[in-house]
Amino acid sequence: MLNGLFDPATVFIYLPRLLSKLPVTLLIVVTATLLGAAGGMLLALVRLFRTPVLNQAAVVYISFMRGTPIVVQLFLVFYGVPWLLDHVGIDINRWDKLFFVILTYTLNTAAFKAEVFRAALQSVPSGQAEAAYAVGLTRLQCFRRIIAPQALLIALPSLGTGLAALLQDTSLAYTLGIIDVMGQVHAIASGTNRMLEGYVGAAIIFLTLSVALEKGFGRIEANLLIKRHH
Amino acid sequence: MIEIRDIHKTFGHNLVLKGVDLKVDKGEVVVIVGPSGSGKTTLLRCINFLERADAGEISIGDTHVAFRQATARQVSTIRKQTAMVFQNYNLFNNMTALGNVMEGLVTARKVPKKEAEAVSRAVLDQVGLADKCDAYPSQLSGGQQQRVGIARALALNPEVILFDEPTSALDPELVGEVLSVMKAVARKHITMVVVTHEMSFALEIASRVIFMDGGVVVEEGAPQEIFLRPKEERTRQFLRRILPETDYTI
Amino acid sequence: MGFDISFFLVALREAIKYTPVTLFLALSALLVGIVVGLGLAVARVFQLRVLATLSRVYVVLIKGIPLVIILLLLYMTMTRMFDDIAKALHLTVRSKDIDLVWVAALALSLWSIANIAELLRGALLSVGKGQYEAAYSVGLSRRQTLFRIILPQAVPVSLPMLCNTLIGLIKWSSIAFVISCVDLLNGALIAATDNYRFLEAYVAAALVYWGLNLSVEQMSHQLEKRLTRYRKEAIH
Ligand SMILES: Nc1ncnc2c1ncn2[C@@H]1O[C@H](COP(=O)(O)OP(=O)(O)O)[C@@H](O)[C@H]1O
Ligand SMILES: [Mg+2]
Numbered sequence: 001m002l003n004g005l006f007d008p009a010t011v012f013i014y015l016p017r018l019l020s021k022l023p024v025t026l027l028i029v030v031t032a033t034l035l036g037a038a039g040g041m042l043l044a045l046v047r048l049f050r051t052p053v054l055n056q057a058a059v060v061y062i063s064f065m066r067g068t069p070i071v072v073q074l075f076l077v078f079y080g081v082p083w084l085l086d087h088v089g090i091d092i093n094r095w096d097k098l099f100f101v102i103l104t105y106t107l108n109t110a111a112f113k114a115e116v117f118r119a120a121l122q123s124v125p126s127g128q129a130e131a132a133y134a135v136g137l138t139r140l141q142c143f144r145r146i147i148a149p150q151a152l153l154i155a156l157p158s159l160g161t162g163l164a165a166l167l168q169d170t171s172l173a174y175t176l177g178i179i180d181v182m183g184q185v186h187a188i189a190s191g192t193n194r195m196l197e198g199y200v201g202a203a204i205i206f207l208t209l210s211v212a213l214e215k216g217f218g219r220i221e222a223n224l225l226i227k228r229h230h
Numbered sequence: 231m232i233e234i235r236d237i238h239k240t241f242g243h244n245l246v247l248k249g250v251d252l253k254v255d256k257g258e259v260v261v262i263v264g265p266s267g268s269g270k271t272t273l274l275r276c277i278n279f280l281e282r283a284d285a286g287e288i289s290i291g292d293t294h295v296a297f298r299q300a301t302a303r304q305v306s307t308i309r310k311q312t313a314m315v316f317q318n319y320n321l322f323n324n325m326t327a328l329g330n331v332m333e334g335l336v337t338a339r340k341v342p343k344k345e346a347e348a349v350s351r352a353v354l355d356q357v358g359l360a361d362k363c364d365a366y367p368s369q370l371s372g373g374q375q376q377r378v379g380i381a382r383a384l385a386l387n388p389e390v391i392l393f394d395e396p397t398s399a400l401d402p403e404l405v406g407e408v409l410s411v412m413k414a415v416a417r418k419h420i421t422m423v424v425v426t427h428e429m430s431f432a433l434e435i436a437s438r439v440i441f442m443d444g445g446v447v448v449e450e451g452a453p454q455e456i457f458l459r460p461k462e463e464r465t466r467q468f469l470r471r472i473l474p475e476t477d478y479t480i
Numbered sequence: 481m482g483f484d485i486s487f488f489l490v491a492l493r494e495a496i497k498y499t500p501v502t503l504f505l506a507l508s509a510l511l512v513g514i515v516v517g518l519g520l521a522v523a524r525v526f527q528l529r530v531l532a533t534l535s536r537v538y539v540v541l542i543k544g545i546p547l548v549i550i551l552l553l554l555y556m557t558m559t560r561m562f563d564d565i566a567k568a569l570h571l572t573v574r575s576k577d578i579d580l581v582w583v584a585a586l587a588l589s590l591w592s593i594a595n596i597a598e599l600l601r602g603a604l605l606s607v608g609k610g611q612y613e614a615a616y617s618v619g620l621s622r623r624q625t626l627f628r629i630i631l632p633q634a635v636p637v638s639l640p641m642l643c644n645t646l647i648g649l650i651k652w653s654s655i656a657f658v659i660s661c662v663d664l665l666n667g668a669l670i671a672a673t674d675n676y677r678f679l680e681a682y683v684a685a686a687l688v689y690w691g692l693n694l695s696v697e698q699m700s701h702q703l704e705k706r707l708t709r710y711r712k713e714a715i716h
Contacts, residue, residue, distance in 0.1 A: 171546030320610035334618030
């Protein structure tokens with residue numbers, strides 16, 4: 001009765017073809033992580049220094065990004081950014097969809113990272129900065145050499161979970177028509193009755209990546225902690 | 231009466247108890263001393279089955295079991311005849327002082343609530359905390375918390391109360407109140423096994439002092455004997471460390 | 481191409497109209513997650529052999545596989561198996577007749593179980609070992625220790641995190657649209673199928689999601705305040 005429901009061999013036939021689109025998934029993850037980290041740091045600083053107006057804007061922005069689904073954000077950016085730019089005379093309607101996807105994940109990542117960075121920076125005891133000023137470091141030097149390294153260590157576990165979450169989130173990019181791993185499943189299997197095998201293949205890829213990610217982050221963390229203790 | 235024979239316990243490759251015998255008569259107060267890591271805590275925890283010993287036997291009252299083979303029911307019987315006072319009190323944070331003392335009676339022993347409450351109030355009065363019945367642990371000082379801990383053990387009316395360094399987590403000025411409660415308990419002829427380095431308590435109250443080192447009993451005897459005329463070199467070394475000013479030669 | 485305010489209001493009304501579906505999805509998954517997740521967390525903390533291993537593997541699987549894939553896998557197997565079984569039994573019902581809300585609720589529940597199992601495990605472990613030992617030492621059984629001593633302390637710790645899970649569930653319930661289940665998001669989108677005014681529909685949906693999550697957050701703050709007030713009172 002369940003024959004024909006699931007064919008394991010097909011999964012293995014699909015896997016190489018799905019893996020060929022892994023670079024697209026990784027491109028989204030890596031770009032959004034790097035740009036998102038930069039944006040998140042800016043937002044965190046705006047929040048920490050309570051820059052007037054910008055601070056309130058950051059609060060609203062972060063709340064919106066954390067309070068709405070990523071799918072909705074993807075389409076908001078896809079439809080909304082061209083519409084906004086159209087008003088200032090820039091036409092980006094024909095830009096690659098990948099641009100909008102990466103932009104969305106970057107904006108989303110920035111909001112989440114902002115909160116992580118802010119919490120981490122705040123948790124470095126104020127005595128550290130006082131000691132740095134006492135030995136004659138400038139504000140910037142103090143931030144770069146004393147505060148930031150300690151905050152990074154505190155933030156590391158959250159950054160790890162953030163990266164894992166981003167990887168999971170990218171599974172929705174296909175809804176915009178991107179041919180990444182998930183998009184490839186639809187590209188090669190839709191219309192056939194072998195969609196299930198395609199999804200299982202994608203599941204295997206995501207599962208492997210996320211386990212590897214967790215192991216990797218665990219190791220980095222352990223290494224940094226050891227270094228600190230010597 | 232409580233009797234332990236040839237108790238062994240290993241953690242991984244670490245032999246912590248290497249065959250300890252311990253016999254405590256009814257009403258006796260036995261003080262155990264010894265350097266840190268010598269296995270004192272482990273011994274008490276094994277008696278209360280918080281840790282499962284690898285070998286040895288225990289008799290308390292009418293119960294007689296081998297540590298390894300003890301069934302869940304036997305463990306529960308032994309636990310009902312022993313009570314523990316912890317180094318860091320371990321009061322139930324979600325319960326008042328009264329709730330802490332009543333818990334074992336009501337939930338474990340199914341004593342009717344009214345009766346349990348009367349007993350518990352009386353015991354709290356005994357440790358000088360009649361006015362703190364409704365206080366939560368976070369509202370009590372360390373000394374008060376430990377007195378509740380003692381009341382919690384007393385209320386169960388066990389064959390023996392095990393004390394694991396009950397004053398070592400306390401600020402110095404709070405040690406006295408706990409020691410005086412313990413002395414009062416001892417005077418009621420309640421059987422006690424006490425791990426402590428409070429020499430005053432040991433000298434004044436202990437029927438016997440046991441010196442443990444490296445997982446074995448090195449020497450035991452009356453407090454005066456052990457503290458003032460130790461026979462073993464290891465005992466002397468240990469005492470020299472904790473009582474540097476004492477002159478043993480007398 | 482302007483922003484059609486009047487259509488935006490139509491979409492907003494549709495989104496709000498289908499909000500109960502979204503809330504049903506999120507809350508039912510939360511409930512299932514709490515019940516089953518608590519079981520798994522207890523299995524891990526009390527080291528119940530088989531169940532503890534099972535629970536660990538389950539969490540790795542669910543956290544490693546994107547929820548949308550889980551949803552699609554469930555959707556496909558359930559609809560196909562359902563049709564096969566129905567055919568074999570000569571029944572006339574087909575998978576088309578099942579309300580897809582249940583498939584989405586099941587997928588969200590699977591996710592919520594894993595999340596809540598992890599956070600409750602953390603909460604259970606945050607209650608110090610000493611509390612367990614003191615409970616055993618006064619003669620409580622493991623079950624009594626769990627229900628009388630550990631859970632009363634772990635629950636307040638986990639409440640803010642449970643609220644976060646609820647926010648996560650409200651957001652993730654939006655993926656029900658990939659199996660065409662009509663929820664808040666799909667309600668708004670269906671309104672736009674005739675006129676292609678998707679931007680307005682997405683803005684409307686976003687605002688409703690945002691509002692929902694802000695209220696959950698508010699509730700969480702309120703709860704937390706009440707809990708910390710209790711603790712503050714307890715200190716002096
Ligand atoms: N749960 C445990 N796991 C591993 N080793 C332990 C554990 N408990 C105690 N030990 C080890 O057993 C030895 C004795 O510890 P303990 O009984 O606490 O000594 P004491 O109370 O005399 O200081 C120590 O070396 C300690 O590290
Ligand atoms: Mg000890």
